[in-house]
Amino acid sequence: MVQTFDSSNFYSICDGLAAKDTHLATVIREYGYPPVWTRSNTFSTLVLTILEQQVSLASAFAAYKKLLEKLITITPEKILALSDEELRSCYFSRQKIVYVRGLAQSIVTNHINLEWLSEQPDELVRTTLKQLKGIGDWTVDIYLMHALQRLDLFPLGDLALINAMKMLMHLEKPTKEELLIIAEPWKPHRTIATMILWHYYIKRRTLSCCISCI
Known part of the structure; x- marks a missing residue:
């Protein structure tokens, strides 16, 4: 059976990820939960x-x-x-x-x-x-x-995800293999971990833009 997420399990999955990863826990503590990013299957x-x-x-x-x-x-x-x-x-x-x-x-x-x-x-x-x-x-x-709200995607071709990991984890030039190793403990919920990282990236970019305008 295909495993999916929605608003009924999203936040508990976030909590579970935060409990075993201090970086993801930091994001949720400082910026709250990410939005439940979904689109219609159209x-x-x-x-x-x-x-x-x-x-x-x-x-x-x-x-x-x-x-x-x-x-x-x-x-x-x-x-x-x-x-x-x-x-x-x-x-x-x-x-x-x-x-x-x-x-x-x-x-x-x-x-x-x-x-x-x-x-x-x-x-x-x-x-x-x-x-x-x-x-x-x-x-x-x-x-x-x-x-399709599938639970275990890790889009290595996504620059926002890579940049979020580099900023949050203080990585310089990580290889795809190194990023996959970091993400391994997030299985089978790498989609939600990715959304937490996107959330961090957006919040940090917004904060940087605000500071630059002061």
């Missing part, structure tokens, strides 16, 4: 996740908001009906036009079924989605974490 969620690849979240959301204003509801059929020029007017790059169209086509032809994916194990979700152009491990990790 085509529009995957579009947003693709837009978030290798850009700031603000830039990605600006493009998503522009698309939402144009379409009202973001569906595969509506995406396929848009021209390249219309998608570029919503701040889509050439590559992301290709990626989102490919995803839309796969859903329309039922090559990808999101409801079916929600019931499958993580690795099958990963191999299925990575067949699509432009969808790699980071995109799948974020989809599994936010849309």
